[in-house]
Amino acid sequence: MPTAARLVAALVFAAVSLLAASIYIPLLPEGTQARWFPAVSAAIGALTGWLVMGRLVGRGSTAAMGFGVRTAVTTVFWVGLLFSVREMVLRSMNLRYDGPMEAVTGTFDIALEYGRLLLDPQLLAVLGLGGLLGGLAAELAARRWR
Numbered sequence: 001m002p003t004a005a006r007l008v009a010a011l012v013f014a015a016v017s018l019l020a021a022s023i024y025i026p027l028l029p030e031g032t033q034a035r036w037f038p039a040v041s042a043a044i045g046a047l048t049g050w051l052v053m054g055r056l057v058g059r060g061s062t063a064a065m066g067f068g069v070r071t072a073v074t075t076v077f078w079v080g081l082l083f084s085v086r087e088m089v090l091r092s093m094n095l096r097y098d099g100p101m102e103a104v105t106g107t108f109d110i111a112l113e114y115g116r117l118l119l120d121p122q123l124l125a126v127l128g129l130g131g132l133l134g135g136l137a138a139e140l141a142a143r144r145w146r
Helices: 003-027 035-051 061-093 100-119 121-144
Strands: none
Touching: 003 035, 003 061, 003 100, 003 121, 035 061, 035 121, 061 100, 061 121, 100 121
């Protein structure tokens, strides 16, 4: 059911994801195609804000901030998985894998490779603070527009 808290959570986490994507792109290896990365990241951020954070509001500000960080981590997981699978498909089209199992394990290798880039302090700060503030904003919206 649409609520103000879900809308606020979707908007805030879309913005946090967009900002995080803009910080993450320069960290990628040179030559990596990232044309759709910010838009897809924002869309996944909006979806996780709506589905994850939006249903967890109403349990207090402290819990909401924790749920906000959880939502940010969930967003990072789904964005990472989606783009790792995309990269695996591109590599498999170039015949870089001998079979399907090697391609599947290649997805996890790619995810680990991209995951190491997440240790950038500026990116961690954006995701952490964005998650805290996003959770708090959704909680305040739930209180304001009941």
